[in-house]
Amino acid sequence: MAISRYEEMGELEFDILKEIGSIGGGNAATALSSMLNAKVNMSMPAVKVLGFNAALNLLGDPEELVAAIFVEMSGELEGVMLFILTKEFADEIVQRMLGKGSVDMLELDEIDASVLTEIGNIVISSYITAMSSLANVEVELSVPQFTANMLGGILSVPIAVMGQHSDRIMMITGEFKIDGKALNSSMLLLPDVKSLNVLMKKLGVE
Template structure:
């Protein structure tokens, strides 16, 4: 039996939300250590959206966005994707490198920094998940793509689409001084893994 996002009850959603919270908190701490500045974050929002509304989150299907994709392996398998619009991505790399480059284009240094941020975000999330569930989890190296939001989002949407018509994502906003960066985080357990995950969290009989 497989479980789709549609069938989650409010307790299960709360648990996933709380993991998102802890993970994002750890990520903010890691980021702020990296740049020796305080980074605040808003309480993450967990959104469950129909496919057709997902792209609107980042400004429509043709908005240029950055997607950073990881494969998860271990006791459960699945994928993680970090998504942010190009403007936020540039703000983030400016913040990390302590500069103020008004240029919108992302160079190789920017891309490398973004992959590292993806690593930190995903790693923080996975390690809180692993601590809470006692599951053994590891992730692949990042793969990064910059393209239309619709095209990038087709990847998580197809993965979720095998079991339902909605996606679940965690929206986290990071703030440092005048910088405000919005990022979206997708955790997509493979079909059989969702059940293992919820069972390990004690919210599925």
């Protein structure tokens, strides 16, 4: 039966999204391993559907400075995806890729931003590829947009874009390990409900 709101998702739908998250995370880890010349693993992701305020509370301090990569999906699935990197994650990437130390999240130069955007794009594309392959759907992604801001400000972006469709947000959280160092990451996924139904139907969930 088609759902009309995220809240109507059942255990089967969550299991499917976890499987997509697991495959996408594995693909992302493989790609990052090659890019960083390091051993990269990702834990089994957790999938939650939360109100915006609850999602913000789970992610951390609204005033924490983070980096984020934002893309819009179009085609058979529509919506937005947002990959959030903590300062610790950004520091690790910039140090490995550019040989720099700690970064100032509000004064990232163009090269820093480009490297972090590429990392976010790899992770997002890995999830989309997993989704497309499993469900045999065509999905196009917009050019990734990078921003560094307080967490609360960054979350206002998907809210502004998709808030008219739902007051809920789908969050996929997981832990990357880069040469054994644990780094938390969060992926916010807001497919419109019609797209979620298309995805489930393609996967045989009626």
